Amino acid sequence: MTDTPETPVTTRDAVADAAVRTAVENGLPTTIADLTALVRIPSVSWSAFDPAAVEASAEKVAELVRGLGVFESVEVTRSAIEGSEQPGQPAVLATRAARNGRPTVLLYAHHDVQPPGNDAEWESAPFEPTVRGDRLYGRGAADDKAGIMAHIASIRALVETSGPDFELGLAMFIEGEEEFGSRSFANFLADNREALEADVIIVADSNNWDIDTPALTIGLRGNVTFRLTVTTLDHASHSGMFGGAVPDAMLATIRLIATMHAEDGSVAVEGLTSHEQQTPEYSEEQLRLETGLLDGVATIGHGSILNRIWAQPTVTVTGIDAPSVDNASNTLSPSISIRISSRVAPGQPAQEAFLALERHLRANAPWGARLEIDDIDTGEAFLVDTSGWAVAEARSAMADAWGKEPVDVGVGGSIPFIADLVRVFxxxxxxVTGVEDPDSRAHSPNESLHLGVFKRSVLSEALLLARLNMRGE
Incomplete structure (x- = not known):
């Protein structure tokens, strides 16, 4: 790894930039065709889904990476899940050494995807990529198979304009379990530390401000997720015979969860902290447009909207195991399980946040209900140091590719493994860059990629790589 001095910006070459633009434009049809092939693979990494699809996805990514013809090593590999001997999902690792003092860039994305959810809520089949208007629809079309193809396409443009013998060092790490908690990530870094070491790490898994304005993500919330089981009876009982005297688990669960929020909907868990930061202007009208918030339904929380989303904690019930409406009987439920997802504000350790949540739940269990908390996952929040030369280079490349200066944004979601990258490197x-826009609907039905955003995101990265290849000349 080079000790490149922190000069502000690499010298621009207008002819070279024009050549990169042409290469990206000419390569776009092939890039989109390769993306659609990836989207067709249902690579859901969750344990309840077929792992063969994740394996097939990894092999397809490795085939694309090998096809670039620039890496000295390309392999599909696994590391053990943290705290276990069980292997994690397959990842793709590729390396190419820098020469003549050039920097090394590590390109990260992930090839696994969220479950599709209810197929009936999709306007086209989730794993049948479909273009409607200027958007490509399909699970993973945006999050994050487009991130993979942004890396592939930018390297193709670099090869076309600089030849395959360019001097920039490259490593590529395409993870296979980001959507399932990156449970082998820390071990993967330890197992492959030398291969992954780099001057600059590009994580292509975030958003842009809108379809016309790029963004550089400088803040991410952390997360805590766990299963909470509430038990009040050792067996089900007749609700008519005993209701009114015996608290059932459903009632206890509802009552307990209600204690976690104040009247305005903000989190009311002692020990969860917020982060003070300035945020750009963002209206309630824009929030309603981007989220589908219904007319007459109020927003929750306090402070500016973006401060609530980027810098305050949340508590959300994302799943529940309970009798369905169709199967409901006149029965007092003995036990109910729910999945709690909490976002943690930057500046608070995730374990500290979990302990605050646990204390609150145990202190507020109604009627002495018994609680069990298990299946715990945590991920750390992240704040980017924006003072380095790579940030200046990235901002310049984005401005040239989009024709607009990028906006520095926080993100309400989490990319917990970034804290591991900071720790190891x-x-x-x-x-933290991205190919998504506010209407991409990642994790939701009808996930999509705006093809104009994708083109400009590819061009941003291609310009950045081309300029870093000349850095120091």
């Missing part, structure tokens, strides 16, 4: 400059 403390000298690396981390750039």
């Amino acid at each position: 403390p000298k690396a400059q981390i750039l």
Whole structure:
């Protein structure tokens, strides 16, 4: 890894930039065709889904990476899940050494996807990529198979304009379990530390401000998720015979969860903290447009909308195991399980947040209901150091590709493994970029990729790589 001095910006070459633009434009049909092939693979990494699809997805990504013809090593590999001997999902690892003092860039994305959810809520089949208007629809079309193809396409443009013998060092890490908690990520870094070491790390897994304005993500919330089981009876009982005297688990669960929020909907869990930061202007009208919030339904929380989304904690019930409406009987439920997802504000350790949540739940269990908390996952929040030369280079490339200066944004979601990257590679400059826009609906039915955003995102990265390849000349 080079000790490149922190000069502000690499010298621009208008002819070289024009060549990169042409290469990206000419390569776009092939890039989109390759993306659709990836989207057709239902690579859901969750344990209840077929792992063969994730394996097939990894092999397809490795085939694309090998086809670039620039990496000295390309392999599909696994590491053990943390705290276990069980292997994690397959990842793709590729490396190419830098020469003549050029920096090394690590390109990260993930090839696994969220479950599709209810197929009936999709306007087209989730794993049959479909273009409607200027958007490509399909599970993973945006999150994050487009991130993979942004890396592939930018390297193709670099090869076309600089030849395959360019001097920039490259590593590529395409993970296979980001949507399932990155449970082998820390071990993967430890197992492959030397291969992954880089001056700059580009994480292509975030959003842009809108379809016309790029963004560089400089803040991410952390997360805590766990299963909470509430038990009040050792067996089900007749609700007519005993209701009114015996608290059932459903009632206890509802009552307990209600204690976690104040009247305005903000989190009311002692020990969960917020982060003070300035946010751009963002109206309630824009929030309603981007989220589908119904007329007459009020927003929740306090402070600016973006401060609520980027810098305050949340508590959400994302799943429940309970009798369905169709199967409901006149029965007092003995036990109910729910999945709690909490977002943690930047600046608070995730374990500290979990302990605050646990204390609150146990202190507020109604009627002495018994609680069990298990299946716990935590991920750390992240704040980017924006003072390095790589951030200046990225901003310049984005401005040239989009014709607009990028906006520095926080993100309400979490990318917990970034904290692991910072821990293992403390000298690396981390750039969190993205191919998504506010209407991409990642994790939701009808996930989509705006093809104009995708083209400009590819061009941003291609310009950045081309300029870093000349850095130091």
